[in-house]
Amino acid sequence: MMGSLDALSARQIATGVTRGDFSATEVAQASLDAIASRDGKTQAFLQVSEELALAAAARTDAARAAGERLGPLAGVPVAFKDNMNLVGTRTTCASRMLEPYESAYTATCVQRMLDAGATPLGKLNMDEFAFGSTTDSSAFHPTNNPWDLTRVPGGSSGGSAAAVTAGEVTLALGSDTGGSIRQPASLCGVVGMKPSYGVVSRYGVVAFGSSLDQVGPIGRRVEDVALAMNALTAGGRDRLDATSRDCTQDYLAHLEDPIEGRAVGVIPALLEAEGLAPEVRSAIERAAHKLADAGARIMEVDLPNMASSIAAYYVLASCEAFSNLARFDGVRYGYQEPGCATLAEQSSLSRAHGFGPEAKRRQMLGAYLLSSGVYERYYLAAQKVRTLITADYQRAFAQVDAILMPASPTVAWEHGAISDPAALYLADVYTISNNIAGNCGISVPVGLGTDSGMPIGAQLQGPTFADASLLTFARALERACDMEGVVAPAFVGKGGEL
Amino acid sequence: MPLTREDVAGIAAYARIALTDVELDEMTAYMNDAIALLDPIIDYDLDGVEPTFHPTGDLANVVREDTVVAGLSLEEALANAASIRGRSFRVPAILAVGGSA
Amino acid sequence: MRRLADVLEDWEAVIGLEVHTALTTLETKMLCGCRLSHDDEPNANVCPICLGMPGALPVPNEKAIESIVMAGLATNCEVMRRSMFYRKHYFYPDMAKNFQTTQGPVAFVMHGHLDLEVSGEGACERLGATVDKRPDGSYVAPIRILRIHMEEDAAKMNHLGGAEGRIGGASESLIDYNRCGTPLIELVTEPDLRTPEEARLFMEKLRQTFLALGISDCSMEKGSMRCDGNVSLRRRGDTHFGTKTELKNLNSFKSLHDALAYEICRQAEVLEEGGAVRQETRHWEPSRRRTVVMRVKETADDYRFFPDPDLAPFDLSDEFVERCRARMPELPDARRDRYMTTWGLRRLDAEKLVADPATASFFEAVAAQVEPSVMPTLVNVMVNLVPAFAALDEAQVASVSGLLAEDALTFAQAREVFELVDGTDADPVRVVDERGMRQSTDADALGAIVDEVLERCESQVQQYHDGNEKVVGFLVGQCMRASKGSGNPKMFNQLLVRRLEA
Incomplete structure (x- = not known):
C-alpha cells in the first residue's frame, strides 16, 4: 500500500509502473475506485471505460513483463472530454444528438496519450458541444465543483477540470475555443493549458470553432501538464490536420529555469474592468508580486483591441x-x-x-x-479584428515574455446563478483574445478567494509557439503559490488507495 | 433594424431547426440581444485592415500524397446510422407527395 | 417552333457553359485517402472524412492541385498564386457535411481562353460581324474562360418507389457515399458562345485537352464529365443580355447541342409571342427532345460561403507551377499542327487523329514503322478502318497499310484482314498469303484474263464503243470473277481501257 493515488504526480505514477513499484493494473483499479467513490458527487464522468482501462493497463504490464520500454505516461490514469473520439466509447458531446454515437475512429490527441502509455478511464462531461462556461448545458447532468458541490466547475471542459480536481484521474484532456480549458481550471484550482493553435492536432475532436479550437491538458501540477504536452506533440505534425505543426520538443526541459530578469506584462485596464471580483483582482495582484519576488520584471503592456x-x-x-x-x-x-x-x-x-x-x-x-x-x-469585420488583435499581441510580446491576467472575472458561481446567455458571453473577456490570435495560455491556481474560499487561477499568456517558455512561467508561479498537487479538500484520499 | 419573427423563422427553415411558436419568440429575442452585443463591430474603424481567416501565420500549401489509406468497413460506416437499407444509408421521401420539400 | 437557322437570323443566342470534370485518374479522393470509386459496391470506399463523421478533418490531395494547375495552363489561364478553399452550405444528404468544400472568389486558375475552329455547316449559324470569317465561311471563335475551381463531388442518391428513379414520387432514397469527395474541377466560360455548334465544339475541345493531360477519363456517359448550359437571346444588334435559363442533363455532345438548339427556338417563340423568358432551371429530356422546368429561381440561393478554417490557404510557388508545366504533354492543337507540317496531313485528318491521345500515340508508333510513301495510306487506314477494331497492334496496321499502298489488297480486303487478325498476334502478310488474298499485279497474267473477258462480252464492248464508258465497271467485275478475286481491280481497269481504246 503506497497511499492514495491522488497524491501522486503523473511522473511518479509512470516511474512507479516502470520500476515495478506497482502495476498499471493496480493504478487503473485505484483510479476506478476513486471514480466509484467520488464521481457520485462531482458527476464529472459521462462514461467510465472500465474495460478499456483494464485492457490498456494489462497491455502496459505485459509490455513491462516482456522487457519493453514503457512510455512516459505508463499507467497514468487519463480521461477525455466527451468531444474526443475514442474507439470503444461513445462520443456524445453531452448532447442528445450524439447520445447513441459510437466513435468510429480515435482522435489523434487521444491516440498520442495512449501511445505514451496512459490508461483511458473514460469520457468527461462538458457543456453541450462545448457551448458554455458552466457545464450545466450538458444534456445528461450537470457537473459539480469539487470545492463546493453547489457551484459550477466552469466550462465547457468542466468535467475534465472536476475529475482532476477531485483526484479521480491524474490528467484529463479538454478543448478550449474561448477559454474552455483555462476557465474551468481556474474555477476548480487546477492547471489547464491551451497550447498555441496548431500545436495539438484537432483530428477527431468534434469541431466547434475550427479556427479557435485547441486541445490541451488539465492536471494538478504544471509538470503533469508538461508531460502531457510531450505526449500530445510526440511524432510531429499530424498529417490528418492541415492546420497542425511540428511542435515536438521536451516541454519538461525548461520547467525549472529561473525567470530572473525576464519580463511579465500586466494590463492595468483589465484589472480595473467592471465585473472583476475584488478577490480575483487581489489574487492576480499577489501573483504579480510573487513573480516579481522570483526575479521577473513586471511591466505594463496594452492590448488596445481587446x-x-x-x-x-x-x-x-x-x-x-x-x-x-x-x-x-x-x-x-x-x-x-x-x-x-x-x-x-x-x-x-x-x-x-x-x-x-x-x-x-x-x-x-x-x-x-x-x-x-x-x-x-x-x-x-471580425476577421479584420483578428488581424488587429494578433498585431496587438505581437507588439506586447516584443516587450514581455508572458502576460499575466485573470482567467475568469469571478470564482465559481452557484448552479443557475447566471441564466442570461448573453451575460455569460461577457465573462469570457479574459480568455477569448488568445483564441482569436492563436497564441498560448495557461491557468495556474494561485490561491483561494479571500471572500469565497474558492480557488482562483491566474492566467499566463505567451507568444505563439512559445508554449515551452510559457510553462517555465507557469511553473515559477506554481512554486511561489503553494497550490501544487492540491486535490479538493472534501475528496483527498477518499477511495483510490494504491 | 431588429430581426422579425418571420426573419428568424426563415433562418430556422434554412438551418433545418424546427421551432415551436414559443421557441420562435424566445429565439427572436435571443437573436436580437446577441446581435446588439455584436453590433459594435460594425462601427470599428477597419479601413485598410486585411482579414486573417486562418490563425496559422505563414502556413500554406498543406497537402497529402495521392496514396490510398484504408477507410471504414461497411459495417463500421453504417454502424451509427438509424436507417439503412442494404449497403446504403436511407432517407425518407425528398419531395412530399404533391409538393416540394 | 421555327427552325434554328431561321431563329438565329433574328436573334443572337448568348451561351455560357459550366463544365464539371471528375479527376478520375487520381488514386484517392480530394480531401481523404479513400480510393476513387469506379464501379464499386455502395459505400465500399468511405472513411470518417468523406462521411463527415464528427471530428474528422480534410487534407487536400496534392495531385489534384497539380491536375487543376495543368488544366489551367492548357486553357491559357493565369495561375492564381494565393487562393483558399471555401465552404458552401446547403442541407442535402448527398453532401456528408451539409457543406461542399469548394473555392471562393479566387479559384486556382482564372482568366483563360480556348480558340475554336468552326467550319462546315455549323459555321453558317454564327452571323454578323462578331468574328472574321474566311472565304469558305469557317472562322476562329475565341472563347474566354472565367475560372476553373476545385470542389468535391456529391454522393449518389438512388430514389426508390417513384418512376424511373426520379425524385418526384419516390418514397425513399438510398445514399451511396463512394462518389462523395471525388475531386471535381469546374470550368466556367464567359458567355462567348453563340451557337449550339460552338458549344459542342468547345466541349469536344475541352474533352480532348483534358484527355491529353490525363487528368480524367472524361466520360460523359459515366458522368465524369458533365455540362450545364446557360442560354439567353437578344435581338441582333442589341448589347444588353436577355434573361437566361439554365439547362441540365446535357450528358452527351448531342444532348448539349440539341438542348441548346431547342431552348433557343423555345425562347424565341416565347419572346416573339410577346412573353418573357423566366429565369429557371430546365431539364433536357432526350427521348422527347425538349426541355422542361425543374425549378424556378425566385431568389438567389444563399450558400453562406466562408473560407474553410480547416484548410490552410494556398500560396503556390513558381517552382510548383513550373513543375506542373514540365509534366504537361503535347496538347491536341500542337500535335495537329505537327502532323500537318511533319507528314503533310490534311487538317481534318490530323484533328481526328489527335482527338484521342491513345489514338494519336498509336498512329505515331505506326508512322515510325512505315516508309514515307505509305503515309497517305496509313492516314486513310487510321481514320477510316482502325476505329472499328478493338485490339490491332502497331505492326499489323503498318503491314496492312503497306499492302494497301502497293495495291496488293483492296480496301475491302484490308477490312477483312483486320477482322481476321484483330486481337491476335497474327502477321497480316502471312494471313493474306495463306488465304491467297494477295492481288496479282502481274500484267501478263491479268492481260490474259482481260483478253478472255473481252472475247466473251462482245455486246458490252459494243456498248463501250457506242459511248457508254460505265460498262467498264461491269467488265472489271467479270475480270475479278474470272481471277477469283486475286487480280487487282485497278490494274484490270487500266488494261481494259487500254485494249478498248486500242
Missing part, C-alpha cells in the same frame, strides 16, 4: 459552429426523429430535438451572420 474581442469572438465562433454542426442531420449518425414522411421534416425535427437550446441558438446566430449581405458587416 475590447472588440467579445464581438469578434462571438461572430467567428457562431459562424464556424453553424457550419460545423450542419452535418448533424440524423442521416449517417446521431439522433434521428422517427416516423417522418419527408427528408426536410426528418432533418428539422432531428435537429430540433437532438440539440439543446444553446446549440440551436449558436447555429441560428451563425446562419444569420453568414447570410448574404450580412457576412461583410460581421464575419469579415
Whole structure:
C-alpha cells in the first residue's frame, strides 16, 4: 500500500509502473475506485471505460513483463472530454444528438496519450458541444465543483477540470475555443493549458470553432501538464490536420529555469474592468508580486483591441459552429426523429430535438451572420479584428515574455446563478483574445478567494509557439503559490488507495 | 433594424431547426440581444485592415500524397446510422407527395 | 417552333457553359485517402472524412492541385498564386457535411481562353460581324474562360418507389457515399458562345485537352464529365443580355447541342409571342427532345460561403507551377499542327487523329514503322478502318497499310484482314498469303484474263464503243470473277481501257 493515488504526480505514477513499484493494473483499479467513490458527487464522468482501462493497463504490464520500454505516461490514469473520439466509447458531446454515437475512429490527441502509455478511464462531461462556461448545458447532468458541490466547475471542459480536481484521474484532456480549458481550471484550482493553435492536432475532436479550437491538458501540477504536452506533440505534425505543426520538443526541459530578469506584462485596464471580483483582482495582484519576488520584471503592456474581442469572438465562433454542426442531420449518425414522411421534416425535427437550446441558438446566430449581405458587416469585420488583435499581441510580446491576467472575472458561481446567455458571453473577456490570435495560455491556481474560499487561477499568456517558455512561467508561479498537487479538500484520499 | 419573427423563422427553415411558436419568440429575442452585443463591430474603424481567416501565420500549401489509406468497413460506416437499407444509408421521401420539400 | 437557322437570323443566342470534370485518374479522393470509386459496391470506399463523421478533418490531395494547375495552363489561364478553399452550405444528404468544400472568389486558375475552329455547316449559324470569317465561311471563335475551381463531388442518391428513379414520387432514397469527395474541377466560360455548334465544339475541345493531360477519363456517359448550359437571346444588334435559363442533363455532345438548339427556338417563340423568358432551371429530356422546368429561381440561393478554417490557404510557388508545366504533354492543337507540317496531313485528318491521345500515340508508333510513301495510306487506314477494331497492334496496321499502298489488297480486303487478325498476334502478310488474298499485279497474267473477258462480252464492248464508258465497271467485275478475286481491280481497269481504246 503506497497511499492514495491522488497524491501522486503523473511522473511518479509512470516511474512507479516502470520500476515495478506497482502495476498499471493496480493504478487503473485505484483510479476506478476513486471514480466509484467520488464521481457520485462531482458527476464529472459521462462514461467510465472500465474495460478499456483494464485492457490498456494489462497491455502496459505485459509490455513491462516482456522487457519493453514503457512510455512516459505508463499507467497514468487519463480521461477525455466527451468531444474526443475514442474507439470503444461513445462520443456524445453531452448532447442528445450524439447520445447513441459510437466513435468510429480515435482522435489523434487521444491516440498520442495512449501511445505514451496512459490508461483511458473514460469520457468527461462538458457543456453541450462545448457551448458554455458552466457545464450545466450538458444534456445528461450537470457537473459539480469539487470545492463546493453547489457551484459550477466552469466550462465547457468542466468535467475534465472536476475529475482532476477531485483526484479521480491524474490528467484529463479538454478543448478550449474561448477559454474552455483555462476557465474551468481556474474555477476548480487546477492547471489547464491551451497550447498555441496548431500545436495539438484537432483530428477527431468534434469541431466547434475550427479556427479557435485547441486541445490541451488539465492536471494538478504544471509538470503533469508538461508531460502531457510531450505526449500530445510526440511524432510531429499530424498529417490528418492541415492546420497542425511540428511542435515536438521536451516541454519538461525548461520547467525549472529561473525567470530572473525576464519580463511579465500586466494590463492595468483589465484589472480595473467592471465585473472583476475584488478577490480575483487581489489574487492576480499577489501573483504579480510573487513573480516579481522570483526575479521577473513586471511591466505594463496594452492590448488596445481587446475590447472588440467579445464581438469578434462571438461572430467567428457562431459562424464556424453553424457550419460545423450542419452535418448533424440524423442521416449517417446521431439522433434521428422517427416516423417522418419527408427528408426536410426528418432533418428539422432531428435537429430540433437532438440539440439543446444553446446549440440551436449558436447555429441560428451563425446562419444569420453568414447570410448574404450580412457576412461583410460581421464575419469579415471580425476577421479584420483578428488581424488587429494578433498585431496587438505581437507588439506586447516584443516587450514581455508572458502576460499575466485573470482567467475568469469571478470564482465559481452557484448552479443557475447566471441564466442570461448573453451575460455569460461577457465573462469570457479574459480568455477569448488568445483564441482569436492563436497564441498560448495557461491557468495556474494561485490561491483561494479571500471572500469565497474558492480557488482562483491566474492566467499566463505567451507568444505563439512559445508554449515551452510559457510553462517555465507557469511553473515559477506554481512554486511561489503553494497550490501544487492540491486535490479538493472534501475528496483527498477518499477511495483510490494504491 | 431588429430581426422579425418571420426573419428568424426563415433562418430556422434554412438551418433545418424546427421551432415551436414559443421557441420562435424566445429565439427572436435571443437573436436580437446577441446581435446588439455584436453590433459594435460594425462601427470599428477597419479601413485598410486585411482579414486573417486562418490563425496559422505563414502556413500554406498543406497537402497529402495521392496514396490510398484504408477507410471504414461497411459495417463500421453504417454502424451509427438509424436507417439503412442494404449497403446504403436511407432517407425518407425528398419531395412530399404533391409538393416540394 | 421555327427552325434554328431561321431563329438565329433574328436573334443572337448568348451561351455560357459550366463544365464539371471528375479527376478520375487520381488514386484517392480530394480531401481523404479513400480510393476513387469506379464501379464499386455502395459505400465500399468511405472513411470518417468523406462521411463527415464528427471530428474528422480534410487534407487536400496534392495531385489534384497539380491536375487543376495543368488544366489551367492548357486553357491559357493565369495561375492564381494565393487562393483558399471555401465552404458552401446547403442541407442535402448527398453532401456528408451539409457543406461542399469548394473555392471562393479566387479559384486556382482564372482568366483563360480556348480558340475554336468552326467550319462546315455549323459555321453558317454564327452571323454578323462578331468574328472574321474566311472565304469558305469557317472562322476562329475565341472563347474566354472565367475560372476553373476545385470542389468535391456529391454522393449518389438512388430514389426508390417513384418512376424511373426520379425524385418526384419516390418514397425513399438510398445514399451511396463512394462518389462523395471525388475531386471535381469546374470550368466556367464567359458567355462567348453563340451557337449550339460552338458549344459542342468547345466541349469536344475541352474533352480532348483534358484527355491529353490525363487528368480524367472524361466520360460523359459515366458522368465524369458533365455540362450545364446557360442560354439567353437578344435581338441582333442589341448589347444588353436577355434573361437566361439554365439547362441540365446535357450528358452527351448531342444532348448539349440539341438542348441548346431547342431552348433557343423555345425562347424565341416565347419572346416573339410577346412573353418573357423566366429565369429557371430546365431539364433536357432526350427521348422527347425538349426541355422542361425543374425549378424556378425566385431568389438567389444563399450558400453562406466562408473560407474553410480547416484548410490552410494556398500560396503556390513558381517552382510548383513550373513543375506542373514540365509534366504537361503535347496538347491536341500542337500535335495537329505537327502532323500537318511533319507528314503533310490534311487538317481534318490530323484533328481526328489527335482527338484521342491513345489514338494519336498509336498512329505515331505506326508512322515510325512505315516508309514515307505509305503515309497517305496509313492516314486513310487510321481514320477510316482502325476505329472499328478493338485490339490491332502497331505492326499489323503498318503491314496492312503497306499492302494497301502497293495495291496488293483492296480496301475491302484490308477490312477483312483486320477482322481476321484483330486481337491476335497474327502477321497480316502471312494471313493474306495463306488465304491467297494477295492481288496479282502481274500484267501478263491479268492481260490474259482481260483478253478472255473481252472475247466473251462482245455486246458490252459494243456498248463501250457506242459511248457508254460505265460498262467498264461491269467488265472489271467479270475480270475479278474470272481471277477469283486475286487480280487487282485497278490494274484490270487500266488494261481494259487500254485494249478498248486500242
